[in-house]
Amino acid sequence: GENVEQHPSTLSVQEGDSAVIKCTYSDSASNYFPWYKQELGKRPQLIIDIRSNVGEKKDQRIAVTLNKTAKHFSLHITETQPEDSAVYFCAASTTDSWGKLQFGAGTQVVVTP
Amino acid sequence: DSGVTQTPKHLITATGQRVTLRCSPRSGDLSVYWYQQSLDQGLQFLIQYYNGEERAKGNILERFSAQQFPDLHSELNLSSLELGDSALYFCASNRDSGANVLTFGAGSRLTVL
Numbered sequence: 001g002e003n004v005e006q007h008p009s010t011l012s013v014q015e016g017d018s019a020v021i022k023c024t025y026s027d028s029a030s031n032y033f034p035w036y037k038q039e040l041g042k043r044p045q046l047i048i049d050i051r052s053n054v055g056e057k058k059d060q061r062i063a064v065t066l067n068k069t070a071k072h073f074s075l076h077i078t079e080t081q082p083e084d085s086a087v088y089f090c091a092a093s094t095t096d097s098w099g100k101l102q103f104g105a106g107t108q109v110v111v112t113p
Numbered sequence: 114d115s116g117v118t119q120t121p122k123h124l125i126t127a128t129g130q131r132v133t134l135r136c137s138p139r140s141g142d143l144s145v146y147w148y149q150q151s152l153d154q155g156l157q158f159l160i161q162y163y164n165g166e167e168r169a170k171g172n173i174l175e176r177f178s179a180q181q182f183p184d185l186h187s188e189l190n191l192s193s194l195e196l197g198d199s200a201l202y203f204c205a206s207n208r209d210s211g212a213n214v215l216t217f218g219a220g221s222r223l224t225v226l
Contacts, residue, residue: 034214043115043203043217044156089156099146099207099215100169103156 002027004092006104013111019077021107023090026071030092033066033073034101038087047088048075080111116140117218119204125224131192134221136204138185144168144207145187146215147179151200162187194225 003026013019025033031052036044050057050064050073057064061080066073077084087108091101116139126132138145147159158171162181173179176194181187191198201220207213 036217043219045115045217046214049214097161097169098213099144099205100158100161100171101156101215102158105155 002030002092002094002102004090004102004104006090006107008107009105010108011110013080013109015080015082015111015113017080019075019080019084019109019111021075021088021090021109022072023074023092023104024070024072025092025102027092027094027102028071029094030102031095032093032098033064034091034093035062035064035075036089036091036103038089038106040086044089077109080109082111082113085109085111115216115218117142117204117206117216119202119218119221121221122219123222123224125226126194127226128194128196130194130225131190132194132223134189134191134202134204134223136187136189136206136218138187138204138206139216142206142208142216143185145181145185146205146207147173147187147189148203148205148217149200150203150220151197154200156203159189191223194223196225199223199225 034049038044063076087106090104118137143164159173161169179189205215205217
C-alpha cells in the first residue's frame with residue numbers, strides 16, 4: 001500500500017520567513033495530493049491540493065509543487081505569520097477513492113513573532 | 114462549521130466497554146469516511162461507506178464496525194475497548210465522484226480508562 005513520509009517533524013521559523021515541508025510517497029498510482037492544516041484540538045482543514053497533471057499550484061502565500069518522477073511534493077508558505085502555527089499534514093490518494101487518504105506523520109510549525 | 118456533524122464531542126469510558134460514534138455528512142455528500150488520530154499512529158483511515166455500502170477498508174480492527182444508514186448518517190461502533198483505543202475519531206465526507214475534496218467533522222474524543 002501507499003506510504004507517505006513527511007519531513008521535518010517540527011519547524012520553527014521567524015515571522016516573515018518562509019517555511020517548506022517535504023513529503024515523499026511510494027505508490028506511483030497516487031495522483032491526488034492534499035495538504036491539511038490542523039490547529040490544536042481541531043479538525044484537519046484542507047489548505048491546498050494538487051493533482052498529478054499539474055506541477056505547481058499557488059494560493060496567495062501558499063504553494064505546492066509536485067515531482068511525479070521523484071515521487072515527492074512540497075508545501076511552501078511565504079511571509080509566515082503567527083496564525084500559520086499549526087500541524088500540517090500531507091496526504092496522497094488515488095482516483096479509485098479520493099477520500100481514502102494516506103497521511104504523512106505531520107509537521108509542527110511554530111512561527112515566532 | 115464544516116457541515117459534517119459528529120456526536121458526541123467527548124466520551125470517557127472504561128476498558129471492555131462498547132461505544133457508538135455518530136456522524137452526519139454534509140448535505141449532498143454520499144461518502145462517509147472514518148479516521149482515527151492517535152499520538153503514536155497519526156491520522157489513519159479506518160473505513161469508507163458510499164451510499165450505504167462499504168467501499169473501502171483500512172486499518173480497522175475487528176472489534177470496530179461501522180455502517181451507513183439510508184439517511185446517509187454513519188455510526189462507528191467500538192467494542193471491547195482497550196486503553197490504546199483512546200484517540201480522536203474523525204468523520205469526513207465528500208461526493209466521491211470526480212476529484213471532490215474531503216471535509217472533516219470536529220471529531221469525537223474517546224478516552225478509555
